[in-house]
Amino acid sequence: MAMRLLRGVLGLLKWGLCAVGAVALIFTALIAMPLERPAEMRSVADSAKGIDWSTLPPLERFQARDGTWLGFRHYAPKGADTGRGAIFIHGSSGSSGTVNHALTAAMAAHGVATWALDTRGHGASGTRGDIGYVGQLEDDLVDFVAHVRKSAPDLPLTLIGHSAGGGFSLRVAATPIMQDMFVRTVLVAPYLGYDAPTNKPHSGGWANADMPRFLALTALRKLGIDCCAQLPVLAFAVPPNSERILVPTYSDRLTRNFATHGYRLDLAAVTHPMTIFGGAEDEMMISDKYAEAVQAIKPSVDVKLIEGVNHMGMVTVPKAVNAIAEDVATRGAGQS
Template sequence: MAIQLLRGTLSLLKWGLCAVGALALALTALIATPLQRPPELRSVSDSVKGIDFTRQVALEQFQARDGTWLGYRHYQPKGPATGRGAIFIHGSSGSSGTINFVLTAELAAHGVETWALDMRGHGASGTRGDIGYVGQLEDDLVDFVAHVRKSAPDLPLTLIGHSAGAGFSLRVAATPIVQDLFVRTVLLAPYLGYDAPTNRPHSGGWANADVPRFIGLAALRKLGIDCCAQLPALAFAVPVNSEAILTPVYSDRLMRNFATRGYRLDFAATTRPITIFGGTDDEMMISENYAAAVQAIKPDIDVKLIEGINHMGIVTNPKAVNAIAEDVATRGSGQS
């Protein structure tokens, strides 16, 4: 009897080890799958044509809690100040120095004191394409607001994000420790996640995720193993040899942090007013689906569509930037 029991135990152990080995091989194969960069998306590359960069202000820096210097640009209000401020979060691959400065300069022209931040992993902030841990971007934003408050202690601040930066801004709006730093959130052509009805496949050709690697790393985290998050997991359709300006690839942890936790979860957790602006000609997002998708969760979310505007036009086209700047300049001072 004892011998049979021992044989049974050894057999179970053998098959258990085989299963563990098979799982390890499967996860290794998933994680080892190489990331494929998509071809250049011309609608994004061509958006720089005709842009007047003379309105862009100089880059400044502040020090985050871990000692890293992060970049930003500060646009003083032009003409009569509105008594309102804004912090702008750029989209995927970009920075405060890319063409979204057309909007931040226009906000200042409307009397809104505006700060545009290079999110860690972009521009002049930290290691390009990577961060230290998921949640570091929220920590950086808290540190940046503290820096802003040294010169503007009482200015009501609106958080504005574009595309992936809008997804992150929604994440912030749903985070108790951060959401109260802002009186209002404005989302421009927001990327709400792969499962949102507002997202075109692969963001219209802009982004390509390493899905097998993402699944493998997610499975490891479920098993309590948090490793390899520095591996590249998301690539963008930027021009060849544009790395000096743009961030072509995100690590797994940057990809997960610079996004919502899930748009349904995040919208449900928001407590301050939110406005969404979309363009009817957006090649990355299905703008006509924004209202139904978000108002099913929060009916009071304001959704505005601008005719004839594509994804980058929402931050560069004169019609769009004027409408957004007018909105920010006249709202967000305690009222919705």
């Protein structure tokens, strides 16, 4: 009897030591390899050339529910006011004051009241490259819409996002609490998520993920250990010495929040009209697969490709920004 009991205790001890060893290996993977930033991507760096920065609105701030002051820019409509509004979400590493200014200014020039947000973790909003928890970006957007509604209580709003901001906008469009805030969603060269057939490896050289660390953190969460989400897992090919303007790395929790839940899951939950714009020469995404990928799940999604335009050109090249701005100005009241 005593021997049987002893064998049982030793068996439990063995499994316990195995579990401790597994956790130790996971933690080793977290720190074993430093996150490497990819070489500067010239197509991104060159996209700032020729932009008229003199029309950039001043940075304003609003207070989120946790007390943090977040940045944004407001573009008042010019010319004939369309009676439509838009909230713009920038791409990875960017902010309201980076090259997407060409697109947001164009929307205002087409008569659309436009607000460009510094998503938390970017620009003037919070800690660069990090957030407090997954889901905080949605909370911030709810708070931002409430702030906009103080001055524009009845204005129909279109949510528009570029690149990773497009992926986050799809995430938002699938969220029940958000669907009534926006009449329509426009995704510009969107990153649809890790499982999308529109992805190029490493986003064409723009992003480098620390997969051992990412997988280790995922394994820890499955074990019920929710820690270390502040560790960086994703690095971008930003120019050297650009940290004052661009965000070079994302933490695990920002990486997971500033993206879709999975494009299939999110698209299936979308109830309002949606349009996707892609550049035919996109060096980060496989744009000619957008239609096939999304319409297999949501046939009503409108997909438009603009010839001769690359990824950043979608928010900087006149042909692209004018086409998108015209679309938002004429269909922003919810027309499909």
